[in-house]
Amino acid sequence: MKTTVSTKSKKKCEACGSNDIKTHMATFPVKLGPKQLNVGRVSVRECMDCHAMTPTKAGQEKIARCTMSFMMLLDR
Numbered sequence: 920m921k922t923t924v925s926t927k928s929k930k931k932c933e934a935c936g937s938n939d940i941k942t943h944m945a946t947f948p949v950k951l952g953p954k955q956l957n958v959g960r961v962s963v964r965e966c967m968d969c970h971a972m973t974p975t976k977a978g979q980e981k982i983a984r985c986t987m988s989f990m991m992l993l994d995r
């Protein structure tokens with residue numbers, strides 16, 4: 920039986936496991952089928968080692984809102 924040590928929710932890079940993460944605003948590209956939507960000023964966590972970007976919760980919400988309105992523009 921394994922006892923899992925409850926680690927503090929430290930943010931780690933999902934790609935390389937680095938702890939060197941910085942949160943900042945960035946333009947985040949979202950793939951929508953053949954198109955790409957660049958959502959501006961999204962709150963992301965960026966790994967300083969491999970530069971992988973992961974949106975924060977607020978960032979994900981903004982991306983979801985922008986994606987929705989983009990889809991509505993396309994859907995006519």
Ligand SMILES: [Zn+2]
Nearest residue numbers: 932935966969
């Ligand atoms: Zn990384």
